Amino acid sequence: MSAGAQGAGASVACHRLMHIYPTAASDVIALSGVDLRIESGEMLALVGPSGSGKSTLVSILGGLMRPSAGRLFVGDHELSRLSTGQLAALRGTLIGTVLQGAERNLLPYASLSRNIWLAQRSAVRVSDRRLDPPERILELVGLGGAGQRRSGELSPAQRQRAALAQGLAAGPRLLLVDEPTSQLDHAGRDEVLDALETINAAHGTTVVVVTHDTEVGARLGRAVTIRDGRVGAEGRGGQDFAVVAGDGTIQLPPETLATxxxxxxxxxxxxxxxxxxxxxxxxxxxxxxxxxxxxxxxxxxxxx
Structure with missing residues (x-):
């Protein structure tokens, strides 16, 4: 993306975020007071088992859901106070989201270039930024020259990189990626992580990846564990830390809790x-x- 299309990545600040799913039997607390700060241009992995709350957190970060309580800032915008229309305007412009499963992000009957162009056309309606052409975005994720191919003609790792290109279509400052390597072998995983690192280095985009893979967290440099709807241990540079939450609680690492x-x-x-x-x-x-x-x-x- 051109220099005028995208500035530095957006910072993220969560203050005591809570989310409750009401059910007929009883309410389910998915997030229970999440305090989290992500710096502009940082790469971060959200790690945790299924049901830990990490997918709910990413949905809230992406403006797809509203928290039941707490405050959320992405850049200068307080998402927790925006209207439905304002949130819709930020999705795909300030915030790009890549859903789990590359096929969910791509129209199978359209070429890769047309997929990106369609996403850009929607974004232009709410943004006056100058966007890079689809081919340049595909080059960024290592798919230069593949613009006329369809997703069904690609390898699994190539499809995932094409999904990243789709998420980048409108030059977001925050890119949220859900389980991009879960169905890939080690070589394919490295291709996707290489693409994410290139995106981050080239444009300063803040990147948040949801993953079960602790090796992905180590590669990104900072990994935050979500456990029982709270921020648990945090890893930086290969070292694990316990984190004091805003309410004074602290979650010990799983190996400590076992003892x-x-x-x-x-x-x-x-x-x-x-x-x-x-x-x-x-x-x-x-x-x-x-x-x-x-x-x-x-x-x-x-x-x-």
Whole structure:
């Protein structure tokens, strides 16, 4: 995209985001106070098992759903307060979304160039930005010269890169990509990640990828784990960190929880740079007892 078509990537700020799905039996809490900051031009992976809330979070980031509570900013826009029409205007312009399954993003009967052109035509109605021609966008994702081909003529990795091109059609500042490598072998996965890195390097686009693959998170540089509707551990540069949420809660990494389950009692000692947790009570195994009411043990285990 030309310099006039796209500026720096958009920052993202989530403040205590909550989302509840009402059901006949009971309400389901998909997000429970998510606090998350993504810097302009950053590449980030949202990692977590099915049902953890990451797809709900991405749908809200993309303006496809409204949070039940909390505030969401993408760039200078507070999405949580915009009207339906205003959100529609931002989808595909400020925000580009690539759905899981490349075929869901592409019209199978149209050429790749026409797919991109159709997405651009819709965006031009609400934006006066000058957009790059489809062929230049295809070159960006490594599909130069393939503009007249249809999605059915491509390999799985090529189809996924074509879906990325579709998401880039209107020069978004934030690109949301849902499970782009889940059906690919290692070589295909690397092709898609190479394309995402090229997009980010060329235009500063902020890229958020939903994935089950921890290796994808490591490749992108920052990985945020979503667990039980909250931000859990965070990985940066190959190192894992626990994260303090806005309400003061902290989710320990899964390997720690396997040793110290819910209900474990700790004392907390801290200095400016160090926090030490000492086990003072294990959760009771008596089914009639209150959860987490274990008796203090005489010895303390350290968890620094």
């Amino acid at each position: 110290f389950p819910s209900g474990t009692l700790f004392t907390v000692d801290h200095t400016e740079e160090t926090v030490t947790l000492r086990v003072r009570g294990r959760p009771t195994t008596d089914s009639d007892g209150p959860s987490g009411a274990g008796a203090p043990g005489p010895a303390a285990d350290d968890l620094a």
